[in-house]
Amino acid sequence: MSAGTGSPAxxxxxxxxxxxxxxxxxxxxRGRLLAALARRFGDLDLAEEVTSEAIEAALERWPVDxxxxxxxxxxxxxxxxxxxxxxxxxxxxxxRLAILQIEAERAGPAQAAGxxxxxxxxxxxxxxxxSHPALAAEDRTALTLRCLAGLTMSEVARAFLVPxxxxxxxxxxxxxxxxxxxxPFRAPDVDELPQRLPGVLQVIYSIFTEGYAASEGxxxxxLDLAEEAIRLARILRRLxxxxxxxxxxxxxxxxxxxxxxxxxxxxxxxxxxxxxDRGRWERPMIEEGAALATVALTGGPPGPxxxxxxxxxxxxxxxxxxxxxxxxxxxxxxxxxxxxxxxVVALNRxxxxxxxxxPRAGLALLDELAGEPLLRGHHPYPAARADxxxxxxxxxxxxxxxREALALAGTAPDRALLRRRLREVxxxxx
Numbered sequence: 001m002s003a004g005t006g007s008p009a010x011x012x013x014x015x016x017x018x019x020x021x022x023x024x025x026x027x028x029x030r031g032r033l034l035a036a037l038a039r040r041f042g043d044l045d046l047a048e049e050v051t052s053e054a055i056e057a058a059l060e061r062w063p064v065d066x067x068x069x070x071x072x073x074x075x076x077x078x079x080x081x082x083x084x085x086x087x088x089x090x091x092x093x094x095x096r097l098a099i100l101q102i103e104a105e106r107a108g109p110a111q112a113a114g115x116x117x118x119x120x121x122x123x124x125x126x127x128x129x130x131s132h133p134a135l136a137a138e139d140r141t142a143l144t145l146r147c148l149a150g151l152t153m154s155e156v157a158r159a160f161l162v163p164x165x166x167x168x169x170x171x172x173x174x175x176x177x178x179x180x181x182x183x184p185f186r187a188p189d190v191d192e193l194p195q196r197l198p199g200v201l202q203v204i205y206s207i208f209t210e211g212y213a214a215s216e217g218x219x220x221x222x223l224d225l226a227e228e229a230i231r232l233a234r235i236l237r238r239l240x241x242x243x244x245x246x247x248x249x250x251x252x253x254x255x256x257x258x259x260x261x262x263x264x265x266x267x268x269x270x271x272x273x274x275x276x277d278r279g280r281w282e283r284p285m286i287e288e289g290a291a292l293a294t295v296a297l298t299g300g301p302p303g304p305x306x307x308x309x310x311x312x313x314x315x316x317x318x319x320x321x322x323x324x325x326x327x328x329x330x331x332x333x334x335x336x337x338x339x340x341x342x343x344v345v346a347l348n349r350x351x352x353x354x355x356x357x358x359p360r361a362g363l364a365l366l367d368e369l370a371g372e373p374l375l376r377g378h379h380p381y382p383a384a385r386a387d388x389x390x391x392x393x394x395x396x397x398x399x400x401x402x403r404e405a406l407a408l409a410g411t412a413p414d415r416a417l418l419r420r421r422l423r424e425v426x427x428x429x430x
Contacts, residue, residue: 029072030150035126039185044175054079124187124239131200139174144203149228220413248296248305254289255312258282270417274321286316307336326356343372359391379408395429
């Protein structure tokens with residue numbers, strides 16, 4: 001799958017052929033079309049089916065008739081006609097959907113979808129429906145990838161490293177939950193937004209995190225997932241421009257993703273931050289991320305994504321590791337720990353303290369985290385201990401910690417790096 005962070009060329013123009021035009025429309029408009037249909041009919045399955053049928057019809061007709069001047073409107077008209085035909089054939093289904101529609105209208109009247117390219121952008125409702133707290137966490141992420149990112153079932157299954165039938169059952173389960181619990185296709189009210197928005201942001205960040213550092217498999221990075229997460233965050237930013245934490249999340253992802261080309265070597269092996277060629281970092285992306293981080297930190301108390309974006313900006317703006325403002329990074333981690341207390345945040349803070357105050361200080365903080373259940377099975381924890389032990393000349397202990405990390409690492413590149421580090425400490429201790 002190919003994914004990008006920007007918008008594709010405008011559908012129907014720019015000299016695109018019929019097939020390329022369909023793909024461009026589908027990529028940019030599928031989420032909007034699906035959201036409008038789901039809101040109109042109150043059923044994700046029906047919305048997905050008729051959206052797919054409209055795309056298939058376009059693939060058949062546009063090469064013959066030419067690309068219509070308003071392809072988004074053409075797809076909407078076709079999809080709505082298919083939905084109405086299906087409801088006429090299945091009266092029981094139609095009666096159930098009528099009840100759902102009445103309930104949806106009570107929750108908030110839907111906009112009428114105009115048959116032109118200015119379709120109402122109802123993706124905000126779909127964001128909150130896919131991320132509803134009544135759904136299991138893994139189902140929320142899968143549904144967001146399927147419905148809003150537009151990934152195929154096999155692509156979503158690959159993202160979770162599970163067979164396609166397993167993923168199909170998971171998404172079916174989520175849709176059934178939405179249907180049976182009568183979860184409305186609507187954005188939360190203003191007073192609900194502070195409680196509901198973090199769940200949406202967490203789903204997007206979970207997608208990005210798996211793209212940035214894959215949990216399993218042959219690759220360190222899954223650039224397709226990282227870029228899909230950034231694309232989703234850009235959509236959410238357009239839909240909620242006043243929400244500073246949306247800006248903070250987008251800033252964080254851009255500032256981290258800007259380093260992607262320098263994070264792996266020629267063979268796909270990890271390149272640690274202190275060893276990366278910073279000339280390969282994408283400066284325009286860093287500048288955009290830093291500007292968004294400023295937005296996230298301006299106008300009120302900071303949120304966790306804004307603080308993390310500020311930390312990432314300090315890394316990106318430093319000429320090298322030695323020139324990094326570690327004191328400021330530690331101070332920001334103090335703020336982050338107060339906002340979201342977590343052993344993983346404490347682990348990252350300990351690593352920053354080691355850079356500011358030396359390995360002995362960092363190791364003392366890591367040892368305080370030894371009993372944290374969340375860090376069991378988290379290979380960066382023993383790897384961080386091993387690094388500090390190595391720097392302190394405690395080579396036998398460092399080797400033992402590297403072996404522990406090696407047993408926990410999920411990707412081949414991470415294991416290769418840990419094996420190399422293990423050989424280094426074994427040689428140093430011999």
